[in-house]
Amino acid sequence: MNNHWSEYWQQGHTTSFGDALVGNYEGILKSIWQPTFMALQEGFTAVDIGTGNGSLPLLIRESLSRTNIKGQVIGVDLAEVKLAEKDECEQQNIKISLLSNEASESLPFATESVDLYTSQFGFEYSDVEQSIKEASRVLKENGKFSLVFHHANSMILNRNRNILQLIEQPQAAELVSCLNEIAIAMGKVSSPGDIARIKQDVICERIRQKINELIKSLVLLDEKATHDSQLMSFVAQFFKEGLFWPVEKKQQFIEFIKLQMETLKLRLTELVKASFDEEKLAQFIILFKKNSLSLNELKVLKNEQNEVLAWYLNAQKIPKGVEL
Numbered sequence: 001m002n003n004h005w006s007e008y009w010q011q012g013h014t015t016s017f018g019d020a021l022v023g024n025y026e027g028i029l030k031s032i033w034q035p036t037f038m039a040l041q042e043g044f045t046a047v048d049i050g051t052g053n054g055s056l057p058l059l060i061r062e063s064l065s066r067t068n069i070k071g072q073v074i075g076v077d078l079a080e081v082k083l084a085e086k087d088e089c090e091q092q093n094i095k096i097s098l099l100s101n102e103a104s105e106s107l108p109f110a111t112e113s114v115d116l117y118t119s120q121f122g123f124e125y126s127d128v129e130q131s132i133k134e135a136s137r138v139l140k141e142n143g144k145f146s147l148v149f150h151h152a153n154s155m156i157l158n159r160n161r162n163i164l165q166l167i168e169q170p171q172a173a174e175l176v177s178c179l180n181e182i183a184i185a186m187g188k189v190s191s192p193g194d195i196a197r198i199k200q201d202v203i204c205e206r207i208r209q210k211i212n213e214l215i216k217s218l219v220l221l222d223e224k225a226t227h228d229s230q231l232m233s234f235v236a237q238f239f240k241e242g243l244f245w246p247v248e249k250k251q252q253f254i255e256f257i258k259l260q261m262e263t264l265k266l267r268l269t270e271l272v273k274a275s276f277d278e279e280k281l282a283q284f285i286i287l288f289k290k291n292s293l294s295l296n297e298l299k300v301l302k303n304e305q306n307e308v309l310a311w312y313l314n315a316q317k318i319p320k321g322v323e324l
């Protein structure tokens with residue numbers, strides 16, 4: 001599963017929201033963490049699960065940057081992940097390290113060594129029964145367990161479900177094949193004379209019309225999802241920047257589009273599967289007591305437009321001998 005995440009993180013994104021969110025989390029997905037981060041004490045160890053390129057560790061560092069508190073945050077991910085070079089700086093009170101190829105179901109940390117266990121849109125992708133057991137093992141007594149995780153009816157899920165539905169349409173695959181057909185039919189394009197030739201060419205004209213019909217039909221189906229899927233910007237790039245590329249380079253670009261669409265499909269399918277509806281949440285909550293965790297808070301996070309964004313919960317590890 002994690003090659004596509006590795007490929008995604010290698011593109012340098014900070015969060016899993018890609019180009020839709022330049023930089024790190026903002027709004028409620030940032031502010032909800034402030035009380036938890038500000039309660040961290042000197043010498044703390046925090047662990048962030050499904051950390052990606054370290055969005056949450058970076059928020060911890062930012063929150064504590066104007067304090068004297070020193071501590072470490074270790075981000076763990078099953079994929080290959082990396083902090084951006086500008087964030088690697090050692091001269092900070094909060095040390096961040098990211099561990100790639102590590103699973104939340106089996107963490108490389110000593111028993112009772114962690115003060116805070118966090119995850120933002122990561123934990124739910126794992127085997128949650130195994131991961132919560134492991135979280136409880138590594139947490140110190142009274143250690144905090146805090147998650148923001150996908151809500152099955154959030155605007156994030158709704159938007160991504162629509163994108164998934166759109167890129168699974170046969171027209172989407174057909175559109176990419178038409179790009180390949182037209183790349184071959186156009187042949188070498190290097191001058192305004194070639195453009196005039198292509199405009200007169202019956203085969204090129206037929207494929208161009210087909211491309212327009214396919215785009216129209218996708219837009220008619222769901223204009224927003226067509227835009228959000230990035231398919232249109234790839235097509236635009238092909239006909240603007242790519243028009244004068246050699247045929248071979250055009251075909252490499254088409255292969256790149258195919259790969260992007262395939263990995264997007266995988267990511268979105270996983271996302272839908274990982275999200276929690278009320279029933280799944282109720283099953284999850286049952287696991288807390290079994291794992292010596294006491295639930296302090298559980299709520300739905302909404303944005304400024306009052307749209308559902310995610311679930312939030314925080315819990316605490318109960319010391320041995322204390323009744324839940």
Ligand SMILES: C[S@@+](CC[C@H](N)C(=O)[O-])C[C@H]1O[C@@H](n2cnc3c(N)ncnc32)[C@H](O)[C@@H]1O
Binds near residue numbers: 016017050077122
């Ligand atoms: C949606 S991304 C979230 C990344 C980051 N927390 C953020 O908000 O930007 C989910 C991440 O969880 C990771 N992941 C999935 N299953 C995992 C597991 N069992 N253990 C650790 N990481 C996992 C994936 O590789 C991916 O990087």
